[in-house]
Amino acid sequence: MKLKSLILGSVAAAGLSTAGFAADLGVLTSLDVCDSLGISGLTISSADNCLQITGGVKYEFNWGDFAGNWDGGVPWIAARAGNRNVMDNNAAAGLDNDWNSKVESWLKFAGTASSDFGPASAVIKLKSVSHWVVENEALVAGKTPAGGAAVAGTGGDETFGWVIDEAYVSIGDTTTIMAGKKGSIANFGDDEPFNFLGLFNSDAVDKGVMFAKDHPKTGGHVIQIVSDLGNGVVVKGGLENLDSANSAAFAGFYNVVNNAQAAGTLVGVVEYAGDGITAHVTGLAGGILDGIVENWAVHAGVTGTFDMFKVRAAGAYSANNANDSYWNVLGSAEATFDMFKIALSGEATGGQNAGVAIATQTGVGGSIGATVTEGVTINLGGRWFDEDTGTANTEGYQVAAQLVAAVSETIKITGEVGVYGTNKPAAAQQTDFYGAAELAWAPGGGFTSSVKGEVHQNGAYKVTFKAAKEFK
Template sequence: MRLPVLLLATTALAMPAAAADLGVLTTLDVCDSLGLSGLTLSSDSNCLKVSGEVEYAFHWGDYKGALPVLGSAYSGTIDWTDDNGGANDWDSFVDAYLTFVGTAPSDVGPAKATLRIYGYNYQEVDNLVGAPSQDGEVDEAYISIGDQTVLTAGLVADSIFNEDDDKAFGWLASFISDETGGVAFDGGAGTYGTGGHSIQLVSKLGNGVSAGIALEDLDGDGSLVGVVSYAGESLSAHISVLAGDILDGTFDDLAVHSGFTATLDKFKIRGALAANNSGWWNALGSAEATLDMFTLAATIDATSEREVGLVGSGEAKLNESFTVKVAARYLDPDTALANDEGTELRGRVEYAAPETVTLAAEVGHLWTGVAAVSGAQSITDGLLELTWKPGGDFTSTAAIAANTLGAYKLTFEASKSY
């Protein structure tokens, strides 16, 4: 019996040493030393981080189209714009991406190689003809190196052209900012090339100031982009400039985007301006106040197309379960024309049942000076929505919406990220 006892004692003595060795290996793991977490694989010198997301959406109904005077601006939280002319409308959409980032330490900071594969499969009924789908493709493939100063080269999705500090405060955006996503420097023309094949250099200069310069859209006509940004405790601000068509030496497209957000105790103020050399400009001013259980917000924005928009909104968190939201917004799509304005009132009630389920009901009414195709000059719509978040980065939403034009829409959406 002495031999088994000896073996057992030897094993017991060896286990702490093995555990200590494993502990040393763990602390020396390259992912840990680089501060990377999540889904990772490590070798002696590289940490490979994998992330991704899959989204699915299905919509069915009869959308009836939007009011022609406001166009796609009348979407709000219910998008009625994809109408196919009388027959039922439906679409099924799968959106997915998979990203691999390999990182290794270097003398000047992390050295990274990023590969992102993006794909979608979209089928939409339009006059009973299905739209073609898009298979997966390489959306990003670039290398970068540095810590305080980072050099990036390759195929990138994100431009260094900073477009932050331009979103309207409040739960409901103005008609204009809802359409442009803030303030737009291109006026919807889409002729200004950013991102794509790029060489980017961004540096943190200290005290919250950073600056960057880049050659972007090198697989197109080429753009020269510059940006200066500031981020402090109570103020963030930036100015971004772009010169397009640089590869042929014409420099035809010039654009600028600037914005700031100031936080003063319970109040926030935001201003933004975007413009280009065609004469287009888009400006926005927004403010928000948080007072105990209430949050109030107001926004005014305008464009060089003689568009003027206003919105005011309020939220009240009555308790841990109930939140009430109200908003009113106004749009004059052309101040030189009479009786083309639109005004909308909208309200929403949200109830958090258990921690994972939120029920919402929403109703809105729109008046416009120009009649819709049906002859109506006002529309009332309603929405019932259920959102489920059971954890694990999974989210699912089911909703039903209808309006007084006879339109209806059923929606199912689900997504999971990792």
Template sequence: MKLHTLFLSTALLSTPAYAADLGVLTSLDICDELGLSGLTLSSDTNCLQVTGSVYYEFYWGDYGDTVDLAGANPLAYSGDFLAIDDNGAGEDWETYVETYLKFVGTAASDFGPAKAVVEIYGYEELGILNEAFDYGGGSVEFDYAYVSVGDTTVVSAGLQDSIANLDDDEAFGWIQSFLSDDVGDGVAFDNAAGGVYDTDDHSIQIVSDLGNGVKVGGALEALNTGADAGSAIGVISYGGETISAHFTAVAGEILDGSLDDFAIHTGVTATFDKFKARAALAANDTGWWNGIISGEAKFDMFALAAAVDANAEREWSAVGSATIDITEEIVLKGAVRYLDSDTAIADDEGLEVRLRAEYKATEALTLAFEGGNIWVGAGAVNGSQSIFDGLVEATWAPGGGFEATSAVAANSLGAYKVSFTASKDFE
């Protein structure tokens, strides 16, 4: 939507003598000159792009206790619905809404596009567990507020995402390993799901595209984190037709000269026709490390994937999955996941088998059925466990960026959970 062009076009079209010149005059629109599209507003020198999203979710059922099958480790999670327990104290429900609104103002400069980026993020939530108030609240804040300038070399400063490249580290396949679930997919700088480095903080950054797929960058980040402020981050990455790779190095607390923290994150992905291979490693100066190796093979009707990962806390896990396209409308998926939560403890391992079927009933409606069982050895914190869970899900996407999902989940512990989500993006 270009209001500048719209108003100009309306005025000119009302005068037949100038109608023939419309194409020439509208070509002067600054958004077109900058190659920007979407929902835009333009002035003589600036193009303003507007994007946003609203997301809502609601849960109801009897699930207020979390099942921790083997102590504080990833076996407490599976598919977002195994980790529910019948607490016997009444129904539970939760409601949550979040939204963001992003504005990007761009103008031409002698050094390349000059931008000002502002993103406003807000949320509101309420949780009633065991039929009693458990949590609630909300806030509206700036998620991003920064300026940048440049084309092949971009300089930026303000509140923005970390420059750290954390790609090329997720397992192939439709389901992640237990360890990846625990750290938020892939590998992590430390056991706090990425530490303080993968955040949006005050920072000064410079990124340069050297050509032939090579990019380098450097930044001074985490400038608003108090006494521990100041992280120097360096990144080099490569993206080609068959290989993508990166190396990220972080030195923390540099402003006081202490250099107390140091961490690296690196990964590489190789693509050969129907096959892909990936390896990644994250580590820091405390001795923590987290690594993964994964592979995938795709054929006409099915795909196979596997991964093995481990970390410095004597945990290791493996996952194997398959996806079969029975028809254009029917897809079957299966997976087996294994976790040894402490190699120094006997019989504390966990094993899970999952099956999922998806049926595209119409262009807009997809139905899914999923079930699984997890077994945990007698050496685990809570002893031997065998829990079955199931899910029925319907996703409706009629177009226009709108999507809604309804689901019912239950397990053999007597817990059940009904969910509804809806979202709409615009740009």
């Protein structure tokens, strides 16, 4: 039952008892304005406006001894700002336990009315992130967002209470104009590998291919336009990062005297979806407000689905006017034969630093899955990565076996065993065997939860509990 129905019922009851009072209310007079605008969910309507309310809460708790980073003596795991880590026992004598607790919550209000140009909306999204981090039984200090003061126990994304995450206006239907504070229109999809373990560099850049993040920076204060041209073609254009929210850490890559010169990112996107194919090209030019393009980037991806086969190719490139550049490509294919599914993937990266070539990196991965009975699937896979193709003994790998069993319509159990390894010569530990088990519960109503345990040969262990619910 919609909230507006409850309110309307209350108003009707009030009218029966006090007609004069009900007449003075003068609100909630339309029963169908939301339906006429094509808006559903939790809504409240007036004569000409529909207010849609959505929100959600996510909780995660981790406990164990997992804060260290095992790298087996070579850089392939710990490279890229720690994104390719394998957890490790950091062996603090008598004080070795780690834990963290994180609550993410959001509320979004979208008020919409009809206009001569299509639906006109004002959107406000409030967000709160509370993150408590303990390593070696001591609060971790200084993990705060840009501009925040260092506070013990925060975890890098703490918002320090409720913040306005989005605040923008929009108007239009097949062509929509948006302005305010919101996310980017850039499309970075169609680039994840199909094999169940994925690829190492792909994991490091948040699944797929990517240039250095925030180079150029997107989102923030924006002016955007999106137009559906029909036949599956959509074009997008916009000015983003008009608030120049870049930290001093980016000044070197942007090659600017001060951060304000990095403000203004021009974004252009062409997308296609139809006939078993999805594809896009996204282009970005950063720092345009001062009349000079300090850096630029492109991201492209295409996925084709043909009966029992799927293929995917993606690439990303970025550069600046200081002769720094970075490229990243990925290809993946998947075939399904009755009870079997086979996937192969490959990736490569490289570039230049001040005009001098940096190490080229390559990786491959593959998996085979089998549905042995209804609701039970076995996956076998491996992945390999070479941090520097021009140097010996810089390779690493992971091999794993996974069992996924749907115990019921609402409960799923996943078990995995595997090993990480490197080819470093004998002196250091070269392998890390691990095992993990997860119980996931989705009883309906948008509620999901899970509990997972993981143990490693290197002494690390972790228990993770998650719960989440959204309403729309």
